[in-house]
Amino acid sequence: MASLERTAYPKLPAHLSTKELHQCYSLSEFELEWLSRTAKSPALTIGLAVLLKTFQQLHYFPSLEEIPTEIVNHVRSCLRYGVRIAPRYANPRTLYRHQTAIRQYLQITPFYGSDALKIAEKTAHEAAEVLDQRVDVINVLIGELLERGYELPAYSTLNDAAEDAQVALQEKIFNRVVDRAPIDVIYRLRELLDTDFGRCQSDFNALKQVPKKPSRKHLEILIDHLSWLGGFGDLDAIFEGIVDTKIWFFANQAEKTDVSELKDCSLPKRYTLMLALIYLMRVRARDHLAEMFIKRIATIHKRAKEELEQIQLRQRKKLELLVATLDGVIQILSQEPSDQEAGSLIREYLSPEGSLDHLREACAEVQATGGSNYLPLLWKHFKSHRSLLFRLSLLLQLEPTTQDRSLIEALHLVQANEILHREWIDEHVDLAFASDRWIKVVRRAASEGPPTNRRFLEVCVFSHLANELRSGDICVLGSESFADYRKQLLPWDECLARLPEYCAKVGLPSTAKEFVASLKEQLESTAQQLDDKFPSCRGDVSINEAGDPVLRRVVARDIPPSAISLQTAITQRMPARHVLDIMANIEHWIQFTRHFGPMSGSDPKLKEPAERYLMTIFAMGCNLGPNQAARHLAGNVTPHMLSYTNRRHLPLDKLDKANRELVELYLQLDLPKLWGDGKAVAADGTQFDFYDENLLAGYHFRYRKMGAVAYRHVANNYIAVFQHFIPPGIWEAIYVIEGLLKADHSVEVDTVYSDTQGQSATVFAFTHLLGINLMPRIRNWRNLVMYRPDRSAKYKHINSLFTDTVNWSQIETHWQDLMQVALSIQAGKISSPMLLRKLGSYSRRNKLYHAAQELGCVIRTIFLLKWIGNRELRQEVTANTNKIESYNGFSKWLSFGGDVIAENDPDEQQKRLRYNDMIASSVILQNTVDMMRILQKLARDGWQFTDEDVSFLSPYLTSNVKRFGEFNLSLKRPPEPWIKDSIFQQAAGSIRGQTMPNNRVEETN
Known part of the structure; x- marks a missing residue:
């Protein structure tokens, strides 16, 4: 059965606050009047009232024994009855009559005895066509029944309907796929599962191989792998008419399945899962090959450039000789006034042996390598890759x-x-x-x-x-x-239907002319405001002789002594906790492990699953790994148990759901609201050490070592709302938008702070179109081009800042294309990192690229003008970017199991970052709750502090966290017996007698 906790099926909460009781279970005047007409005694009245209010929340009738006492007490108080009056139904017919009356009063149709079952079965079959998880199908059923005004049936009824629909659909798909697959492909699939005496693994595991580092050898291996995958026939024809989500679901299921488990499946299911996995691996192999191809070509160019530099170093002596020769010619010309005599002396000077060939050869060599043209040197480095690249070009x-x-x-x-x-x-x-x-x-x-x-x-x-x-x-x-990303965009007709509502939401004009006019007016007014206030900013900003602005260094806010005292008092009172105890507390509060489970969506068949999930999160999030964690965790825990749980029960999407729930719980607390409203985030990356046998790892030019970058969005109230590993060398800004769209929290973010890597002209353009205020702290911002509104715009104080003019016609012409991209990103039709990565790379043919660059430069100019003239803005950006630097250090402190992410599988790499942030969020949440309790106690004890004092606090406390658990030493426990060997007994006696034995331990053998 699918886990009830993971569905939207309503159930009575274990505990209710006073606010929830008043909101959900209070009786209105109309309800009181209806109760007085329907019930005939106080006991029946209170029973009818309790049934009415619980049905309004659950949409089905629970048994009276299941209803919490506080609900009954609250309803009793609304009816003004004494505590002795309790709901009871001595006659079952009375209960049935009351339930019928409630349905009629609320205009609800009973599920049983109506067409609801047929509707549920039909809806389940339609939902199963596109949804993979049974819990999702059940949620669709619940929504459909409620919308049609039906009473909800027992949960088992919905589960059975969803299961029957999924089983029927899957059997239909399995049989269709196997019928379409050629017999030779079936034979090859069967061979994949075979093992012989000399091999420990079947060829099925070869399907799952992940790409290694982009070397020439691994490029050849991946080309061979794609060729091998191509030998399994035309999979597009086999899967024709089956939605992609189903294919990906079957492929992911096969990827997590062992050969022994596949052999236990029916033949149609077994071969369908295998073909789906091959289909997925073909797609991934093409992606990886294209990525490797790009990196190998970049390496070839890099080596040619390095060779040119070496040649230029070697040619320096020849260049110095030629300069000295030229200097000698100049001296002859300056000393000899006669041209004829000077020419004779120069010829004798340049060719004492009668030949100028050696001099001409030296000049030719210097000319060939004197500039930056390394292209003639590329062939030498290209030819070793030539055959592979030709194979690749024919394969893709x-x-x-x-x-x-x-x-x-x-x-x-x-x-x-x-x-x-x-x-x-x-x-x-x-x-x-x-x-x-x-x-x-x-x-x-x-x-x-x-x-x-x-x-x-x-x-x-x-x-x-x-x-x-x-x-x-x-x-x-x-x-x-x-x-082709253009084929993934929303059709413009659909964009037109969304455009008015979207533009009203993000505050943009809904036509090209109005958009350009508004943007131009904004640039003009911002420039004029800075020009007008520039004389009053002399203390913070000035323009040097070169025409560049010079800003005074940002100074942080002074921390008042009262805030320091408060911080000290809280730190001293924080209770010491183990990491696992913290996670257990969070689990008791919100049961976030309910999101985890097998891919089928059924209840986990693990013994004590919540404990197993928490131990796995701890092992992976602290980077201990299954082996080390199993050695130190109490109880009968094995590495296989932790590894199996990680692979089968905690996929990436479920980790994201659990992380979101932790963040939502944090956002509901009062203390974080004093630190920030959560509507602004800071985006930044930090380096992690990696194994290098994968495509993600690379050499980072800033950190000067191999690894990958953990790119995060941290809200202004200190909690991380998005995380993703990206390879070094990719401009981090392309993940700015993705983090905001995938965060999916109740508090909608509208501002992003970042550093230089978090901005570009393209990102400025699309954050503006998506209603996001991008506020980066840009290094060397003086070197950026700033645009004046038009050629005639002149300014008294800041005129030297502008070096170019906006091409408004280009923005207006391509406004439709830009809005189509923005609406497609917002609708989730296309991945924003993929799109921004493409639109951020120079293209001579892509007019959308040039329009996005032009729009982005305008938005960036407006921001820089505000940056120059507003010291408070600079302080705000600096303070918020410092928060994410603190978070990066805090999360790495919790990753105490090692410095290297010991994974080469792309999914497992991303999961490690989610695990780490889940532990960090748990500690942050626990610290915040503890701080709130301490603040309440300090206030009761008469401690005087203000909201400003509290705003200087941070939940990144570590002194109270016991990362390594607790070690107990006790000499009172019964000692273990000593070995009985007489020589060792003699040695032990010698030690007790403070004399050293003559013989060594190794000599006793």
């Missing part, structure tokens, strides 16, 4: 996302000439996609022979393929991350 189906096919046609040409050995070919290639520097390397004059250099054409084509895959101008068919 690459298509342009625009009408320009020049790059794809050039790719087809180099593929056709792959086996040629001659360097120059007689082909005229359209190089519209290439830069002038590339054209000079690839082409030569027709008079010199065949016009196209085949080698450099190959390097040029593959280099531009990598660039355009990154920018989205080239897509990979059958991929996910590198698919």
Whole structure:
């Protein structure tokens, strides 16, 4: 049966506050009048009233024994009856009559004896077509029955209807897939599950292999893997007509399943799960190959640049010699007034041996390597990858996302000439996609022979393929991350229907002209305000001789002595707690482990599942791992138990749900409201050490070591609302929007603070379109281009700040495209990191990229003008970005099991970050509750403090947390017996007698 706690099926709470009792269980005047007409005695009246109020909350009738006493007492007080009067029904017919009366009063149709069962079965079958979890189907049933005005049946009835619908649909899908699969594919699937005497694992485990670091060897392995996956037939035809969510569900189920469990399934189910897994792994392999391809091309270019630098270092002596030669020529010319005589002396000076060839060769070498053109050096590093890259280009189906096919046609040409050995070919290639520097390397004059250099054409084509895959101008068919994002956008007709409501919500004009006019007026007014107030800002800002603004360093708020005293008093009174005890407290409060369980959605078949889940979270979140945690946890805990629970019962999406519940509980507390309203977050990344055999890990240029970046959003009241591991080298700002959309909390965020990595022109554009106020602390912001509203705009004090003018027509022309993207992101139709990553990469063909850049530069200019003229704004941004720095240190303090994330599986890597933040949120929540209790006691004891004093507090307290548990030493316990060997007894006696034995322990053997 599906877990009732994970559904929306209503049930009576164990405890109710006074506020909840008054809101939900008080009787209105109309209800009191109806009760007086319907019931005939006080006992029946109170029984009828209790049934009425509980039915209004539950939509079904509970037994009187299940109803909490406080509800009965509250209803009794509303009726003004004495405590001796209790609800009771001596005659069952009276109870039935009262239930019928309540249904008629509320206009509710009973479930049994009506068409409700047929409606429920039909709804369940429709919901099962698109939903995977049984609890989700049950929730749809509950919503449909309530909307139609039906009484809810017993939970088992809903569970049975959902189960029957899912079983029927899955059997239908399983049989359809197996019927479509060719017999040779079925035979290959059967072979995947076989093992022989020499192998411990079947080939089924090879399906699940994860990509390693993007080296040439691993690129070749992944190409072979995708080729092998391609041998299982046309899976698109096999899964035709089946929604993608079902395929992903079956694939994820197969990924978490062992071979022995697969063999226990029916044949249709077994082969469907395996084919779905192959389908998913093909998609992932294409994504990983495209990612590896981009990184390998980047590495080839990097090595060519490094070689050019080395050559330039070696050529320095020749360059110095040529400069000295030139200096000698200048001296001859300055000393000899006769041109004829000077020419004779120069010739003798330059060619004492009669030849200028060595000098000309030196000049040619310096000219060839004197600039920054490293392109001629690429072939040397490219040729070792050549065969692999050609295989990859033939394996991946690459298509342009625009009408320009020049790059794809050039790719087809180099593929056709792959086996040629001659360097120059007689082909005229359209190089519209290439830069002038590339054209000079690839082409030569027709008079010199065949016009196209085949080698450099190959390097040029593959280099531009990598660039355009990154920018989205080239897509990979059958991929996910590198698919054509334009096809994932909402249709404009649907956007038009959403546009008025959306624009009203985020405060944007709903037409292109009004949008541009509003933006222009905002830029003009912000610039004029700064120009007007600039003389009064002389203490904080000035403009130097170069025309650059110089800002005074931001000074933090002074902490009053009363706040310091309060902090000390609270720290001294904080109760010491173990991490597991803290998590147990949180579990008692909200039962957040109810979100976890097997993929089927059924109740977990584990012994004491809540305890198992908490121990797993502790083991993974503190980075102990299953082995070390099992050695130190009390009870019969094995590494396999923790590892199995992690793999089978705690998937990424369920961890996110549990984390959201912890955050929601925190947001309901009063103390965090004094720290912040939760409507603003700070976004920043921090480095984690990783194993390097995966695509996520890389060398971070800021931290100067291998690892990955944990990117988080931390609210202004100190709680983390979003977390995600991203590879180093990716501009962190592309996850700014994703964190806000995926947080999904009751408090809607409208402001984001960040550092330099948290902003870009594209991100400024789309945060503005999504109604988000981006406020970054930008390093070297003086180097950014600031835009004046138009050419005629002149300013008295700040005119030198502006170096460019806004192209308003470009923004107005592409306003529809920009709004279509924003609405698609807001609707969840497209991943914002994927889109921003593409629109943040330079593209010569993507007009949307240029429009987003133009809009983003305008929004960033407005922000920088406010930044320059507002010291309070700078203090606010600095204070909030400091909070996330504190959180990063706090969460790492709780990851005491080790410095390295010892996982190469992408899903497990992301789960480790969720585990760590779940423990951090639990400690923050417990610390906040303890602080609130202490503050209440201090107030009762007469301690004087203000809200401002409390605002300086922080829940990132660690002195009260016992990370490593508690170690007990007791010499009173019965000692273990000593060994009976006479030599050891003699040694023990010698030690007690303060004399050392002559023989060593190893000699006793």
